[in-house]
Amino acid sequence: MLRKRRAFLQECGVRPKELLDIVRFQGALRELYQQASPSFADIAIQYGYYDQSHLIQHFKRYYGMSPGQICW
Incomplete structure (x- = not known):
């Protein structure tokens, strides 16, 4: 299993859990932008x-600032 994680890290540049966190955050961010009053x-x-x-x-x-710093 360790070999697979190392290969994943080498190929993608991030660990599998980090990639899952990024994808989950992207979905949440998309949802935040689509709602008028998130x-x-x-x-x-x-x-x-x-x-x-x-x-x-x-x-x-991932965004580099807090949600309060963003104008919705």
């Missing part, structure tokens, strides 16, 4: 985040 709590639950703060943590990590 609810972070609802979207967090819908996309499998433990809670709203977990989504916000990923938002800062």
